[in-house]
Amino acid sequence: MSKADRPDHPGAAERFNEEQATYAVRGADLPDLEAGVAAIREVLKTLPSRPGVYRMQDARGDVLYVGKARALKNRVTNYTQVTKLPKRLQRMVAQTRSMTIVTTRTEAEALLLEAQLIKRFRPPYNVLLRDDKSFPFILLREDHEFPRIQKHRGARRIKGQYYGPFASAGSVTRTLNALQKLFLLRSCSDSFFANRSRPCLLYQIKRCSAPCVGRIDAGEYGELVDEAKEFLAGKSTGVQSRLSKLMVQAAEKQDYELAAVYRDRLRALTYIQGSQTVHAEGLGDADVFALACKAGSMSIQAFFIRGGQNWGHRAFFPMHTNDVPEGEVLSSFLVQFYEDMPPPRRILVDREIADRELLEEALSERAERKVVIEIPQRGARRKLLDQAKRNAEEALDRRLAETTTQGKILHDLAETFELADVPKRIEVYDNSHIMGTNAIGAMIVAGPEGFRKNNYRKFNIKRPETQPGDDFAMMREVLERRFARLEKEDPDRQTGEWPDLLLIDGGRGQLSAVCEVMEEMGVHDVPVVGVAKGPHHGREGREVFHLPGGREITLPTNSALLFYLQRLRDEAHRFAIDAHRAKRSKSLTTSTLDEVPGIGPNRKRSLLMHFGTARAVKGAALDDLEKAPGISKAMARQLYDYFHPRG
Secondary structure, eight states, rough: OOOOGSSSSHHHHHHHHHHSOOOOOOOSOHHHHHHHHHHHHHHHHTTTTSSSSEEOTTOOOOOOEEEEESSSHHHHHHHGGGGSHHHHHHHHHHHEEEEEEEEOOOOOHHHHHHHHHHHOOOTTOOBBBBBBOOOOEEEEEEEEEEEOOOEEOOOOOSEEEEEOSSOOOOHHHHHHHHHHHHHHHOOOHHHHTTTOOOOOOHHHHHSSGGGGTSSOOOHHHHHHHHHHHHTTTTHHHHHHHHHHHHHHHHHHHHHHHHHHHHHHHHHHHHHHHTTTOOOOOOSSEEEEEEEEETTTEEEEEEEEEETTTTEEEEEEOOOOOOTTOOOHHHHHHHHTTTTEEEEEESSSSSSSOOHOOOOOOOOHHHHTTOOOOEEEHHHHHHHHHHHHHHHHHHHHHHHHHHHHHHHHHHHHHHHHHOOOOOOOOOEEEEEEEEEEEEEEEOOOOEEEEEEEEGOEEEEEEOOTTHHHHHHHHHHHHHHHHHHHHHHHHHHTSSOOOOSSEEESOOOOHHHHHHHHHHHHHHOOOOOEEEEEEEEEEETTTOOOEEEESSSSEOOTOOOOHHHHHHHHHHHHHHHHHHHHHHHHHHTTTGGGGGGGTTOOHHHHHHHHHSSHHHHHHOOHHHHHHTTSSSSOOOHHHHHHHHHHHHO
């Protein structure tokens, strides 16, 4: 099968829908369960006994469930035998009003396509991988004479060697810093590299070999690259012995400065080895997964082992796991986890999982090499699984404790602000700017499970009628844009994207501006609360909560609810400031010269060095422009005409 035909290839789901038969039959106006069974039976009349994927949809066409089957007709028939179904699936059948069928060539293809569709539609009756953020990798680029080492996240399209995944951005950053000390590889961009005339600070602090200015030739740099590849492939012993030998040789020659360089590199190597708290020697490339279950909740702990080194671990908390067997939860988790992650050669799990052989076949097909799923029973690998199991149980205990506390706080919040129900989605808004410049509006989202960082949004303030520095007008623009989009994308409020509570960082004035916007947009049922510091701004715990109608609430300084609301407000403030700083930093590196045709980095730098600022270049006379180094008369005329267009 070609890569373009594989179901994990981008656009595969759309292609299968175009090439294969699709069924969507509506049920009659019968009681819910009967109507659902009737819709399924209509589909069964023309359903083939081939491998494929089926989607069950409600009356609105929203996907309820995505499943795969070796024989579609046999699998879908089971849903008509409602007395044999668990309550969860009976509720699903009762909501089903149509089905979409996609046939595939093999069951392994169906499994991969199922994972892709689950990730796209996030159906409420499928086990879902909650944390769908991409994992960071270390990338050793190979598209330059002097390869660059860098952190990478997202699609792996750049030519080079990828090492990972790492469990977090922090773990990859720490490892990357140590690797720079160990192998002295450059981390700068190609444009920065090409325009250096002297070494940068990284060379001074012994974290780069300065190939940009010829302090090391291509051959010697290539040896460092080979050593880095050897180390990242798990062969750290050879690197360590070689460095030790070179350090001794330098010391014997009384070249103590060079010996100190090798000593520092050995220290960096020791740091990386010491950070590998999980003993995984001899394991090569492997992922380790263990599941813990308690009080109806589940946690899955993952260890990432590459080249016998532990590159971090992370706990996952899959959703929609009620009444689903643990082996099926772990199997569903794995197929979704590897939907956009390259699988290693070996996967260790702590229990038998559903469709184990089929999952091995699908992952092997996707990786284009053999992938094995093992359940070790003894030895070092079993000890590693036991360690993962303990981590999963501890993570689940922490999660349950936090959830219990969080649930009580949210009940207190609903009671304090007289909400109709415990809020499932809280949106907090803040603005950030300096004297009206680089203005940013920010929205963070929180719920019973904590902060939902995937739902955070920033708004560039761009309406001409919004005056710089007018916080009320900025908040008006942000709220109008936010709720106009909600009204357009989810007018019936079915997706869970509508907030149950708005928290505004500000006092009575900000609250009035927001209430006015909500009134104009016809949104009358979303509660709004303003959070303002009290009369003594320097004292924590003196916040005043403003409600529509002029009512104010203060909470005891030791209140758990107060601490929670402060955390929400501070997180919104942090996110707004970070977004503002990023925008301001970007603006500092751009100028009006970037928009002039024919002005590249070298000419831009020459002009700025000669005139001092972009504004001075813009106001310069034609004669002055002609005197600038590197600027021809024709280019000077082009520059002058660009900034002084003749009507």
